[in-house]
Amino acid sequence: MTTRDKDSAQPRRKGRRRGAAETVSKRTPNYRQLRNPFPVMSVFSDDEAANMHETALTTLEELGMRVLLPEAVKIYAAAGARVDGDMVYIGREIVEAAVATAPKSIHCHAGGPKRDVTLELGTLAFQPGAGAPHATDLKRGRRPGSARDYREYTRLAHHFDVFQMMSPSVEPQDIAINLRHFFTTEAQLTLTDKLPFLFSRGTPQTMDNFEMLRIARGLDEEAFLNGVHAYTIINTNSPRTLDIPMAQGLIDFARNGQLSIVTPFTLMGAMAPITVAGAITLSHAECLAAITLTQLVREGAPVCYGTFTSNVDMKSGAPAFGTPTHFQASLAAGQMARLLGLPWRSAAGSASNINDVQAANENQLGLWGCLLSGATVIIHSAGWLEGGLTVSYEKLVTDVDVLNMVAELCAGNRAGADEIGFANALAHVAPSGHFFAAPQTMERYDTEFYEPVVHDYANFGTWTERGALDANSRATGVWERILAEPPGVLASPGELAALRAFVEKRTAEGGAPPES
């Protein structure tokens, strides 16, 4: 019997040859807990990295940090740092002791247990693009971010499992600043059960946020203090400045056992040295100063290392993202994080003004820099345009296809006897034949391949007949369909009522303006 005979003789599974249109995928990929499968890449030698770390320690000792919050200055001083006005000179023994007590693994409790995220070297979590004053989509154009945008973006980020953590997506500029934290926190606590992001805009707002979190999650004081239920992002003001709200955030989150992700946001050639080595040495020093503060407040307080360093375009001074320099800065920061052994955050992003080919290429190049640097958390991994001035609904969707594919790669693959398939595939098909009906194919056709959100594999003729829609136009359809569903409300009626009552009471009291 030739192989071709075998092919014809093979009983057809499922009664008949599968037609194209009948296929229904049974894939159930799990994107909720990922481990980074990519090999770690270094840009500098181990000696060079050690020298950068040493220089950062010298920078803190000899050049010092400017710390604008007196309470923080006192904490550093009490630990033995030399103080001169708002300048704090932190000895390396203080820094090294703090790094030693910072946790190497941080378990974060989300609204549901399947949403929990563990942050440690080797795990991988994505956040959508964050911090934008504007939002844009193809239906409504570019506009100042609004409450509607914030809620919609929260729902979109909730929809895609590949975002394991929420981010401060877009600024709801139509909400008064003394009440805005009520709005953003309530939206997250009711529209998603993922790990929420809380702004650090001063102690009064932070305390409100923590109370809302305790109410919505049904946590007593002890449960709250002993588990991570939310995180904030701390940006130093590079070079070498820690401002009042950021210092307060570090202190408040550490005291309450909640997570600070420390991220100096530096642009090489502007507020950081023009070299990768110089910029990351500065960023590292600032990060160490902030991590130190958390550990001085509460030994073992959850804190992530972080960086976001790219270059400016030296012709215009404009920020650039997804550049080779951005990529190398991520690699260098990864070397620093591994020296400390701490989980850490890096960032993708794009400088493009619309979701075009530049935006796609920049975001993905930046993403690969993060993945190869072994970053634990990757922010701005989707939807970020104009160097963070705008979040795009379409870009969120098109970037999700890339993130999903990375998540698929996290699952690895196998080459056992069934997969190699000498008997059930290779020997089954004659030369110049096809594998559509091979037993191996029949067993796997509805589970083997990733099914994209927005990528379209139709040929030119079919695609043209269907309207010749580009990926962006199709992405509009995707987010419209998601938002057309009624929003999920993920708190219980009792919790929801208590949350509403708290917000109404605090609103009547005038809320809390942000610290500046």
Added chain:
Amino acid sequence: MTTRDKDSAQPRRKGRRRGAAETVSKRTPNYRQLRNPFPVMSVFSDDEAANMHETALTTLEELGMRVLLPEAVKIYAAAGARVDGDMVYIGREIVEAAVATAPKSIHCHAGGPKRDVTLELGTLAFQPGAGAPHATDLKRGRRPGSARDYREYTRLAHHFDVFQMMSPSVEPQDIAINLRHFFTTEAQLTLTDKLPFLFSRGTPQTMDNFEMLRIARGLDEEAFLNGVHAYTIINTNSPRTLDIPMAQGLIDFARNGQLSIVTPFTLMGAMAPITVAGAITLSHAECLAAITLTQLVREGAPVCYGTFTSNVDMKSGAPAFGTPTHFQASLAAGQMARLLGLPWRSAAGSASNINDVQAANENQLGLWGCLLSGATVIIHSAGWLEGGLTVSYEKLVTDVDVLNMVAELCAGNRAGADEIGFANALAHVAPSGHFFAAPQTMERYDTEFYEPVVHDYANFGTWTERGALDANSRATGVWERILAEPPGVLASPGELAALRAFVEKRTAEGGAPPES
């Protein structure tokens, strides 16, 4: 003296503070000889990879290859292979002996010495997208490929240093098939001094091509036979078939000491098993059969391993590229190539119908699969749409920005004392200051960063004032400017006249139709 005082006191280099518009880059990046700086990634364990290799050997021994060229069947038979009609069963000892004589490093002579390329594990070369029947651009739309397209695409590929090798870009369908090889070879030999690609469409055409190459490069028979001056691509007809022109190409190129890059082009679930392990085992077997033929013809003949394996969309049967499966197939092929120790070729590519965000994301994801698999040559790295049915002028340009950035990453970076810059940067700038005037910045501002071809860092307002052009529209301007320059003619007048005379003589003789 505080650091701020130091900043003010610093004498300003170049007479005055550099203004944004005055910057002229002095960067001189070398993209012509690259080494892959990325860590190699495996998708299977070493044992699994060894099992795949063993299964491929068993496949050749027990299932056999269908070989349509009687001369090739005789060559296999003479080496001891068992033959049954056009079926050839190749014992593993024949394959193993052939792999042992295949060169591990191949030096390719281009038209100019700075264009030479060495192919071995660790080096890296890019080719633009290839083999398309159609061409498209935003000015003239999608059309059947023409002589004009072929010459223009050749000039564009020549323009960008990041393409170290030419590719069979687009089919000049308006040239008669018995004369087409004269046209494509003459265009490459006169419009570029990069390593040319020669089609293997039968011995008569190949002999014409070789003669043209000898004339244009001024090579005598001995110099030609003893150095690689051109390459061809050999696609097996999967599964397990080697057709007449491909077998002739392998034999002719091996006899003449020219390079064959063997690339089974397989789509998982269609002409290859649905699994990565099965598809790469099949591809590996076919590749081994072809490599074996070259070594039986001439021991030590230059030959590259290769693969191009992606999946079909099981809903429609349409080819998909830049998928997680495509990525893993590259990783698996890299494991096979490293088992053999041979230089090898992989491929990026896109299934998108236009140069949109999908096209960008697919091509770059596929590219990273190739880079992390340690591929020596990456074809379809720019400009490929519709799974290879069309080359896009704009996509060529936008993908070049990505390839250039990868080439920048090949150069690495340094973290010596000057780069860390404690004295010339970090200590020079006060807290909350800026580094624009730091000595380190002044020394490096015009050389430190990559300057993109098409990426635009202008802010939204400036970008809007300039016409709100997306990356594609700007890419149109880029290729129009390149083609507006007079084409370079890179052969000497004498060589050019001899080349013309040869083509005219052979045209008068009726040329040579392709073998099929």
